[in-house]
Amino acid sequence: MKLVIAVIKPFKLDEVREALTRIGIHGMTVTEVKGYGRQKGHMEIYRGAEYAVNFLPKVRIELGVASEQVDQVMDVLAAAARTGQIGDGKIFVTPMEQAVRIRTGETDVDAL
Numbered sequence: 001m002k003l004v005i006a007v008i009k010p011f012k013l014d015e016v017r018e019a020l021t022r023i024g025i026h027g028m029t030v031t032e033v034k035g036y037g038r039q040k041g042h043m044e045i046y047r048g049a050e051y052a053v054n055f056l057p058k059v060r061i062e063l064g065v066a067s068e069q070v071d072q073v074m075d076v077l078a079a080a081a082r083t084g085q086i087g088d089g090k091i092f093v094t095p096m097e098q099a100v101r102i103r104t105g106e107t108d109v110d111a112l
Contacts, residue, residue, distance in 0.1 A: 001096040001109060002070050006061045007035065008081040008089040013059050019080035020063070023072055027112070029062045038086055058089065064099055064112045 008016060013030065020028070034055035065073050074091055082088055101111035 001099060001112065002065055002067055003094045003096040004061075004063050004065055004070065004073055004077070005092040005094070006077050006081065006089060007033065007058050008061065008077075009083065009087065010057055010059045012081045012083070013061075016061065016077060016080040019076045020073070023069075023076055025063060025065065025069075025073060027063065031060045031062075033058050033060045037090070056087065064096055066109050066112065 006016070010032070017028070035058050036054060036056055061077075063073070070093055074093070077091055098108065099111040100107050
């Protein structure tokens with residue numbers, strides 16, 4: 001099992017969710033976050049004053065998947081989240097040792 005973490009632009013969330021649903025991924029955790037990478041930030045004007053926005057709004061998606069599904073999930077995530085512009089985001093994959101569905105007690109892949 002793997003934990004897939006994707007940080008994407010917020011307006012791509014619905015497209016990513018729909019694409020993952022089409023390949024059978026039905027559960028995820030979504031968190032609104034702020035960050036920057038090569039995009040670095042930008043200048044904005046508010047009430048006539050210019051100020052720097054160093055941390056940009058992003059969405060962090062976390063999903064537990066069976067190891068066999070990781071490549072397909074990464075491909076679908078990347079395709080659905082891609083705009084071709086700087087700041088499209090990142091995908092991280094880490095090992096996941098255990099999972100338990102609290103309601104039923106199912107474990108590991110059955111709990112996903």
